[in-house]
Amino acid sequence: MNVYILDHPFHYEIENICRLFFPNAAIRLVYEPQEDDGERIVTEITRQGGFHYRAAVFVGGRTSEKVMDSEPCSDEEAEYDLALCLYLALTELTGITPVWGMLTGVRPSKLMNTLIHEMGEEKAEAYFQNRLFVSEERTHLARTVAQAQRDIFAQNRPDSFSLYVSIPFCPSRCSYCSFVSHSITNANAKKLLAPYLENLKKEIEATGAVARQLGLRLESVYFGGGTPGILSVEQTDELLSAIRAHFDSSACREITFEAGRADVITREKLLILKEHGVDRVSINPQTYDDDVLCAIGRRHTAQQAIDAFRLAREVGFKTINTDLIAGLPNDSVEGFCASLDQAVALGSENITVHALALKRSSRLVAQENADLNTDDTARQMVDHANRTLRDNGYIPYYMYRQSRCVSNLENVGWCLPRHECLYNVYMMEELHTVLAVGAGAVTKLKAPEGNYIERIFNFKYPYEYNSRFDELLQRKQRIGEFYEAYR
Ligand code: SF4
Known part of the structure; x- marks a missing residue:
């Protein structure tokens, strides 16, 4: 589909608005008018004294056009007015009303926190609903998340930082996955693991030295992936020992380890985590339905996931996270509700509900006709999860959105009181620096005062x-x- 960007610089926001309605369409940006009678979207600003905005959508044999005029204004306001024209034209033509309205950012709660800081809670809510067309329910969700984060914000310090350790290897590849993660069933990928871990230890040492030299205060450590649980007991022991040896952990408030999939979790691995002071583990079945597990390429059963959870509890973990995904292939609303009930029944202190995001690099995109965001199955699942988790005493404490997410939904971390994963809040709200080690990891340096953020990208692939x-x-x-520079 051609998207015309005529006489304005707002291609990024315009593409994002289009993606809300056509998440997986092949979008081609065109900057000059041309003869075109195909499916297309035209956006333009004409400046003659004042500004004239026009968005016209020609899709599925139908047309919708919105125009608007304004006085000359700032880029920010002009971008908003043009995006609004496009959003209105697209909602009219498709009949879709996105739950997050025309909010395209990935951090709704960060925006809510900023607005609350600037204008107070009521005006912030009004901004969400009246200016961005966010639904009342989602506005309330963002506000509840912002409220749940207050104490964590209050304890953050200018010298705080967290450490992220990337283990981009998995036991097999899930069909929906778009991460840079290597399946170790592939012999070449398996060969990379040992040298990878040697380098990772060196990077931990170098990063620890810098953190000490700068007098930074380590608040949390997070092992993510991939599937960190794929590491052997010895490898896990060595990595955690390296962190203990090279970082001052005296102020560290939590260590989280994504044990991941049930097919790699053993009592010995859980024990070594416990021994090193890991206080939170994630066991992530995504669903407790065997057919769905099989459809997404998981090589374990629902019962194995339940057994792994019970094992972690037996070993002594007091905070266990369970990840679920709404919108998986072969799943139904009833099936998803049963999975959610299972996670609640197990007593999982954290339940993170993701909405499936179909990235182009996942195998699933090739199988699905996911061009128009009309299926509301995932939305029913997520809405049910929101009600059920609230009714069972869970609080939404962090959230984010992904592009190309089914029905423009969100991912929300829910927890029982006092079981928040601090790292998730630090990272998602960009509260402090995250020093990240390993392939694909992105270090985010946050200025001790203010909001300036600078990124350092590690190489993406293990090789x-x-x-x-x-x-x-x-x-x-x-x-x-x-x-x-800030001293
Ligand atoms: S476990 Fe996670 S990272 Fe690994 S393949 Fe599956 S979705 Fe991707």
């Missing part, structure tokens, strides 16, 4: 991480320079 490791260490020198 590159291994082969260009020295270059990567060079890049990391920027961490010291960044903080020195």
Whole structure:
């Protein structure tokens, strides 16, 4: 589909608005008018004294057009007015009313927090509903999340930071996955693991040295992936020992380990985590339905996931997270509700409900006709989860959105009181620096005062991480320079 960007610089926001309605359409941005009678979207601003905005949508043999005029105004206001024209034209033509309205950002609660800070809670809510067309329910959700984060915000300090450790390897590849994660069933990928871990330990050492030198205060550690649970007991032991040896953990408030999939979790691995002070584990079945597990390429059963959960509890973990996904292939609203009930019945202190995001790089996109965002099955699932979790005493404490997410939904972390994962809040609200190690990891440096953020990207793939490791260490020198600039 051609999307015309005529006489304005707002291609990024215009594409994002189009994606709300056509999440997986192949969009081609066109900057010059041309003869075109295909499916297309035209956006333009004419400036003659004042500004004239026009958005016209020609899709499915139908047309919808919206125009608006304004006085000359700032770029920000002009972008909003044009985006509004397009949003109104698209809702009229498709009949779709996105639950997050025309809010395209991935951090609704961050925006809510900012608006509350600037204008107070009531005006912030009004902004969400009246200016961005966010539904009343989603507005309330964002506000509840912002409220749940208050204490965590209050305890954050200018010298706080967290450590993220990336393990981009998995036991097999899930059909919906778009992460850079290697299945170790592939012999070549398996060969990369040992050298990868050697480099990772070196990067931990180098990062720890910088953090100490700068006098930063480690608040949380998060092992994510991939599937960190794929590591052997010895490998897990070595990584956690490296962190203990090279970082000052005296102020560290939590260590989270994504044990991940039931097919890799053993009592011995859980025990070594416990021994090293890991206080939170994630066991992520995504569903407790065997047919759905099979459809997404998981090699474990629902019963194995339940057994892994009970094992973690037996070993002594007091906070266990369960990830579920709404909108998986072969799942039904009833099936999803049964999975949710199972997670609640197990007593999971954290339940994270994701809405399926169909990225182009996932196998599933090739199988699905996911061009128009009309299926509301996932929305029913998520709405049911929101009600059920609230009724069972869970609080929504962090959230984010992803592009190309079914029905424009959101991912929400729910927890029983005092079981929030601090790292999730730090990272999603961009509260402080995250020093990230491993392939695909992104270090985010947050200025001690203000909101400025700078990123350092590690190499995405393990083979590159291994082969260009020295270059990567060079890049990391920027961490010291960044903080020195604020001294
Ligand atoms: S476990 Fe997670 S990271 Fe690994 S393949 Fe499945 S979705 Fe991707």
